[in-house]
Amino acid sequence: MDPQQSLDAREQRAWSAFVAMRRDLEAALARSLARDGLSVSDFEVLARLVQAPDGEMRARDLAAAIGWDKARLSKHVARMAGRGLVTRREAGDDGRGQIVGLTSHAEQVVAAAGPNHVAAVRRYFFDLIEPDELEVLERVLERINARARGS
Amino acid sequence: MDPQQSLDAREQRAWSAFVAMRRDLEAALARSLARDGLSVSDFEVLARLVQAPDGEMRARDLAAAIGWDKARLSKHVARMAGRGLVTRREAGDDGRGQIVGLTSHAEQVVAAAGPNHVAAVRRYFFDLIEPDELEVLERVLERINARARGS
């Protein structure tokens, strides 16, 4: 009746630690970003736009880059537009397209939040991982991602 | 202006892979559980209760065990009660306490979903990790969790 009957004690420990990590690391990074008035999702959008030419991207491409469903992007961008973080305009060449762009306000926000976020990522992640461990982690992540995406 | 300016190329790759893993692995496990009519959160609650004596736990302890905010547990348990997965009763000794317990229906659901979930965890996680890699992972997780929880 134990739902994890086929995981041995060590695997159970490892899995619990993994689940805890997903929960607590996410929360820690969210708190960090919140100090700059951004959610994790906000930052994902802004970080992509900052790297894009002219600070704007087609909604379809933005969604694909972040790995989001188009509906999720649409709704989140609508909220961000309401907060003055992005603008939206029609794509000239395709009547369906929407071009999402940074506002100057967003540029300032990202300029402030970006370094803080990077610092948090270091503090909660990279600072705790030795180079050889990172190498192992990269290999494992690659396999997990391939399978989770693939099937 | 690059928000990740202080992460080098390799770190950026690793971080992107890590973020993708959180997103896609979570989604894969959620889809797996959904086939048994459960959300990840449902399963977390049920898995704890199944392991508890008499299949019931005090709400406070259940929340602590899962690592949830008391408000979150309260609301989720209310929804689960509505779906006939748990019962709630007052704690005799403490007028504030609520005891959350499994229904017999829930026991059947867990009996079916548990093995499937374990299989998914294997398929998407343990099967992709060699013993020596798991050792590294455990060490890293421990450090990350300590810091994410601690401060």
Added chain:
DNA sequence: CAAGCCTGGTTGCCATGGCAACCATCTTGC
């Protein structure tokens, strides 16, 4: 070029989750 299919986005509906306010009980310090 017209019917039918494909694509890009938006919206509605519903389940989640965080946070703070609130209420009812304990518990503690005196």
Added chain:
DNA sequence: GCAAGATGGTTGCCATGGCAACCAGGCTTG
């Protein structure tokens, strides 16, 4: 024994997210 503070739960408000339905603008084919 009681006032003040700590605990345990619930609720309201708001932001998120998934999924499917829907709609308008392309594209393909005969």
